[in-house]
Amino acid sequence: MPGHDPQLLKGVLSILLLRLLVDRESYGYELVQQLAAAGLPDVLEGTVYPALARLEREGWVATHLVRSSAGPARKYYRLTADGHAHLMEASEAWRSFVAVVDDVLHAPTPVAPEPGA
Amino acid sequence: MSRAPSVIDRARIEWAVWSLDQRLYELPRRARIERRRELRANLLDATPDIGVSAALRRLGDHRRLAEDYLEAELGPGRRPSWWAAVLVVTAFPLFFLSLSTDVAHAFRAGIVASDPQASGSFTTKGIAGLQSDITYTLEAGQGSYVGGAMTPLCWFLMAVVAIVVGRLWLIPRAAWRRRADLV
Numbered sequence: 382m383p384g385h386d387p388q389l390l391k392g393v394l395s396i397l398l399l400r401l402l403v404d405r406e407s408y409g410y411e412l413v414q415q416l417a418a419a420g421l422p423d424v425l426e427g428t429v430y431p432a433l434a435r436l437e438r439e440g441w442v443a444t445h446l447v448r449s450s451a452g453p454a455r456k457y458y459r460l461t462a463d464g465h466a467h468l469m470e471a472s473e474a475w476r477s478f479v480a481v482v483d484d485v486l487h488a489p490t491p492v493a494p495e496p497g498a
Numbered sequence: 499m500s501r502a503p504s505v506i507d508r509a510r511i512e513w514a515v516w517s518l519d520q521r522l523y524e525l526p527r528r529a530r531i532e533r534r535r536e537l538r539a540n541l542l543d544a545t546p547d548i549g550v551s552a553a554l555r556r557l558g559d560h561r562r563l564a565e566d567y568l569e570a571e572l573g574p575g576r577r578p579s580w581w582a583a584v585l586v587v588t589a590f591p592l593f594f595l596s597l598s599t600d601v602a603h604a605f606r607a608g609i610v611a612s613d614p615q616a617s618g619s620f621t622t623k624g625i626a627g628l629q630s631d632i633t634y635t636l637e638a639g640q641g642s643y644v645g646g647a648m649t650p651l652c653w654f655l656m657a658v659v660a661i662v663v664g665r666l667w668l669i670p671r672a673a674w675r676r677r678a679d680l681v
Contacts, residue, residue: 427558431566
């Protein structure tokens with residue numbers, strides 16, 4: 382499986398995180414693990430944590446601390462009503478974008494040009 | 499791999515958290531504390547799974563991470579930097595003191611060069627406008643001086659430099675933006 386373009390991933394990271402938070406509230410490292418399990422191991426913690434801060438600033442997620450037996454309290458993120466609305470809107474926009482790109486990519490391609498042509 | 503973080507692991511995590519925190523001075527205190535706690539907890543969670551080295555590596559460059567955090571918290575665009583302004587206010591008087599001392603010594607050297615046994619009080623304007631008069635009292639070429647302090651104009655210039663370097667004129671805009679985010 383080819384690696385994913387980091388710029389492309391960055392563009393859709395917000396909606397991926399919001400979608401994961403629809404299922405259940407979660408904390409930073411767990412979200413990274415969920416992304417890896419979904420087939421996106423290239424998404425690094427250093428990208429996800431600031432993205433979560435951005436979602437919080439936009440009011441799309443709310444946070445609260447939960448004690449952990451394994452160490453310090455974890456900061457859990459949960460989707461807000463605004464976040465849910467944004468997710469619906471952004472998902473629709475993404476599907477529409479993918480459909481357009483698919484149409485272009487699936488158009489019949491001419492024979493590949495000769496090397497050096 | 500699954501083991502509790504060792505003392506060395508914890509020390510490396512604390513170092514990473516501290517290093518990032520040093521670049522987040524522009525955040526409000528509460529936000530900085532929250533970021534520190536969250537990052538520490540996440541690194542401690544990741545360490546048993548992938549090891550502390552990989553956990554730290556996956557954070558990427560600290561400078562970049564701090565930039566991303568600042569942009570996430572304060573929004574995109576240029577931001578005021580209290581850190582830079584404080585640096586100017588600290589460094590400027592030190593630089594001025596050094597310059598002022600050089601001026602005073604040069605003045606004395608000039609007097610003694612023309613008369614090695616000079617005695618009496620000698621006054622110079624120093625750096626005109628930026629420092630008060632420097633008065634040397636000499637006895638047979640030896641003595642001490644008073645004066646050379648920063649004038650109000652010099653303090654004003656320092657404030658202007660601090661505002662320019664720290665981009666403090668952006669503070670009202672940043673405050674307005676934060677207030678708008680809270681509404």
